Amino acid sequence: MPSRPFEILLVEDSPGDIWLTREILMQGPIPKNISVVTDGEQALDYLFQRGKFSGARRPDLILLDLNLPRVNGLQVLTQMKKDSGLRAITVVVLTTSEARSDINAAYDLNANCYIVKPVDLEQFTQAIRGIEEFWMSMAVLPTTLPPMGAEEAQAEPKASGTPAESNGSGLLGSKLRRRLMSPRLVRYPGRYAHSPVPGRRVGSRRFGGARS
Amino acid sequence: MPIEAVVAASEILLLAKREEEIAVIREATDCHSLSVVSECPDVVSFLRQQGKYANATRPDLILLDMDLSNTEECEVLTEIKKNSEFKRIPIVVIASSERYEDVFHAYDLHANAYIRKPADRTELVRVLRATLQFWLTLVRLPKQ
Numbered sequence: 001m002p003s004r005p006f007e008i009l010l011v012e013d014s015p016g017d018i019w020l021t022r023e024i025l026m027q028g029p030i031p032k033n034i035s036v037v038t039d040g041e042q043a044l045d046y047l048f049q050r051g052k053f054s055g056a057r058r059p060d061l062i063l064l065d066l067n068l069p070r071v072n073g074l075q076v077l078t079q080m081k082k083d084s085g086l087r088a089i090t091v092v093v094l095t096t097s098e099a100r101s102d103i104n105a106a107y108d109l110n111a112n113c114y115i116v117k118p119v120d121l122e123q124f125t126q127a128i129r130g131i132e133e134f135w136m137s138m139a140v141l142p143t144t145l146p147p148m149g150a151e152e153a154q155a156e157p158k159a160s161g162t163p164a165e166s167n168g169s170g171l172l173g174s175k176l177r178r179r180l181m182s183p184r185l186v187r188y189p190g191r192y193a194h195s196p197v198p199g200r201r202v203g204s205r206r207f208g209g210a211r212s
Numbered sequence: 213m214p215i216e217a218v219v220a221a222s223e224i225l226l227l228a229k230r231e232e233e234i235a236v237i238r239e240a241t242d243c244h245s246l247s248v249v250s251e252c253p254d255v256v257s258f259l260r261q262q263g264k265y266a267n268a269t270r271p272d273l274i275l276l277d278m279d280l281s282n283t284e285e286c287e288v289l290t291e292i293k294k295n296s297e298f299k300r301i302p303i304v305v306i307a308s309s310e311r312y313e314d315v316f317h318a319y320d321l322h323a324n325a326y327i328r329k330p331a332d333r334t335e336l337v338r339v340l341r342a343t344l345q346f347w348l349t350l351v352r353l354p355k356q
Contacts, residue, residue, distance in 0.1 A: 084320075087319075087320065087322075088316055088319035088320045089319075090319070090325075098352070100355055103352055103353075103354055103355065104300055104354050104355065107299070107300035107301075107302070107354040108296075108299060108300050110293070110299075110322045112324045112325060113302065113324060113325070113347070113351045114351060114352045114353075114354075115350060115351055115352060116352050126350075127350060130346055130350045131350075133342070133346070134325075134342070134343070134346040134350075135325075138327065138339060138342060138343065138346075139325045139326060139327055140310055140315050140326050140327065140328050141315070141319070141326070142312060142315045142316035142319050
């Protein structure tokens with residue numbers, strides 16, 4: 001297991017779903033940090049560490065909604081899975097869409113799995129717990145393992161150049177290796193560690209059984 | 213739809229070479245329809261319904277019991293994930309290695325998930341059952 005908290009990027013625009021997903025995840029057994037962005041453009045800025053997200057931590061797992069403002073979830077998938085430095089990051093599509101075209105498109109764009117958000121609160125809770133159990137404890141993810149050369153790099157810091165580059169085996173590009181080795185991946189920047197929480201729409205979809 | 217119905221309807225294709233491992237995986241997948249191939253080229257023949265696989269059913273999920281240091285096995289993964297007809301079928305890699313390079317390589321080739329194979333047989337059955345439970349009940353699989 002990693003010696004740092006599991007990093008999750010939640011890409012979701014519904015305040016109610018953000019709040020609920022965070023609540024359920026934070027009750028789970030695995031220590032984790034949850035960063036939240038509310039549209040596809042921010043998701044891409046976060047992943048590519050652009051603008052205000054220049055210090056963003058590389059996520060171990062992305063929970064991606066599809067119907068998002070500005071840039072939709074399928075476009076986010078397209079962009080990140082084209083990038084050799086980002087495409088190994090696990091993406092769980094978590095959406096209300098049950099359209100076959102969305103499901104097939106997500107898999108064709110190399111989403112790791114597709115989960116339809118249950119409307120029922122109890123089933124929603126089970127779905128999020130299922131994601132935690134499978135992706136955070138059963139599956140092995142590349143990001144939660146120490147990158148190759150990491151121990152050596154820490155043991156004997158080089159006077160010049162990045163330690164990662166002197167230890168890589170050539171499987172990873174140097175840009176990616178620098179990224180994986182970067183200390184910013186394991187520190188807590190704090191700024192995005194706590195996301196916007198409950199909005200007025202909290203509960204409107206699930207609590208009390210009333211569906212509008 | 214009851215969950216049991218979804219599970220029972222699932223077709224799984226397994227690539228595994230060693231008889232003992234096939235037996236364990238068979239045990240874990242007892243209520244599913246499991247097809248087993250033991251040679252890498254057979255995976256693609258199966259998907260294309262070629263030769264002796266003319267009557268093969270398109271799998272809902274592919275399990276690759278593989279060694280990531282084996283180039284031929286990695287090519288199977290690459291070939292499926294580059295083929296527009298088959299790439300959407302989820303592939304779960306089951307491997308003994310927990311080396312960073314192997315895990316990264318599998319995801320980089322677009323394996324949908326990577327599971328480490330526990331040495332203990334009972335534990336392996338448990339892990340496989342939980343994996344199938346996740347993929348065949350919670351996950352929405354692609355459809356043709």
